[in-house]
Amino acid sequence: MHLVFATSIVPSGTATTGYEIANAAIVDALRRAGVKVTVLGFIWPGAAPSDPEHTIVLGEVDVRTDNASGLQKASWLLRAMSTGLTFSSVKLRAATPDQVRAALASIGPYDGYVLNAAQFAGAFEDVFRDRPAIFVAHNVEYRSAEENAAAARGLMQRVLYTREAGLLRGIERRLCDRADFVWTLAEDDRPLLGIDRDDRSSALPLVTRLDPPPPPGPRETTCDAALIGTWTWQPNRIGLEWFLGEVVPHLPADFTVRIAGKTPSDLASAHPGVRFVGFVPDATEFVRSARVIPLASRAGTGVQLKTIETFELGLPSVATSRSLRGIANVPDNCMIADDPVEFARALVDAARNPGPDADGRAFHAAQRAALDREIARGLARIADAGHEAAA
Structure with missing residues (x-):
């Protein structure tokens, strides 16, 4: 099986953020299961993909709001308002949907998609409808936006987060409805997304390292x-x-x-x-x-x-x-x-x-074994969907 892992930011160098660490764990598990994985997405400015042979880069973007100038933030906000996209998704419109389709066409034969998180999939919803797909819900984004709105200090920030929450609720509902299977990263997220049936979704236990951690040993505390x-x-x-x-x-x-x-x-x-x-x-x-x-x-x-x-x-x-x-x-x-x-x-x-x-090795081993089991469940479902489409 050959799957396209469609993501906001492709791996480049050592994974440092939680998003990058989770992506590395999922891609590694897919490959352990025998899947050929081609990663498609943007890259940090000045970076190079970690696995260029199996990566398609759409261009360079820096999606971090705290790094952006006031002018850049205003531009993102205006584009979000004019296009009906979320603030997080409009940052990824550095490529057009047609450019994404052309990049997919350059990959060659493949069987389906792993749509990694709502930001990228929400920016290009219409592009990924032609093949079976698994949606990876890293978070329940609409719920996080609601919590951000409740914690906001200013009226404008509260209004923007409330707008994001409303748009994200619709995007996540559509992505879950269209997907042949959904992976969440926490069991509690399945009912929040309305997919808490075993034939629709499962939660992926994650690891933060591909190799087992070292055994307990002396350490100097400061x-x-x-x-x-x-x-x-x-x-x-x-x-x-x-x-x-x-x-x-x-x-x-x-x-x-x-x-x-x-x-x-x-x-x-x-x-x-x-x-x-x-x-x-x-x-x-x-x-x-x-x-x-x-x-x-x-x-x-x-x-x-x-x-x-x-x-x-x-x-x-x-x-x-x-x-x-x-x-x-x-x-x-x-x-x-x-x-x-x-x-x-x-x-x-x-x-x-x-x-x-x-001894963290036992915890790591249990997490990895459970991750492999849930990956296998999703792959079986997408394989069935491919057979049904071909029949």
Whole structure:
């Protein structure tokens, strides 16, 4: 079987964002199942595809809103309003639908599509109707937009997120209805999308690394707690704001917290132990330097890849219930707390009384085996759809 993996951004270099890590896990699982995969999409400016032999690049785009100039943001907004597209999808209209069709024609014979997330598929809805398709719902985008609207500070931002939510609800409904099968990244997302039947969809357990993690071993800790992420992404920001505003005030003055990743300039903390460290060269070593990992998600759908990575590394953690969506087996060294006072108390206890790290290899192996099973289910369905179309 030959499938086209249609995605916003094609792999280039080391996967760093949650979106890229999830894509790498899914493509690798497809290829383990014997599928020939050709990846189609845009690429970051100045980057080169990791697998050029099996990649079709439509052009260069930078879809990060926080990187865009005011003029670029205004242009995206005007185009979105005039075309009826979402703000996220209009960024991908750097190519026309006819150019996408021409790129597909250059691939040669193929059997179907894996439509990876609503942004790209929503930008080119009419292009991918000629063959069987699996839709990958990384998140329930309309629900995330609703949560963003509720958390928005200004009227204009609230109006824009509300508009996105309404458009995304329709796009996701159409993509799910047309797809022969849907993969979500969390079990809770299936009913939100109206596809919670086993013949229509399944949830993909993910891994953040293709090879097994190392066994537990000695590590040097330099802080009590460490968080890393793209904090300019609104669902991540909501979690970090909750952590800084609700949890941190209950931590002792000598409790040290390090926060890595791109952070909005208006986020700060008066706690003497909190420090924003920006970019770190090695994300794994950064989190391994902490005695405990706070997993503080409070919004969003889909799966938290940082949660999976923490469990693969066997690190002690304190997690909100939202941080554990899509996780079937929670390790014993993860404490669950949704109340900020309890969350802070659990962090202090884990940092002051450290136990041994867990062996993350068992978690990784279980996730990978379950991923392969669900990939096989979707492939069987798309194969059946191809046979029905040919009959």
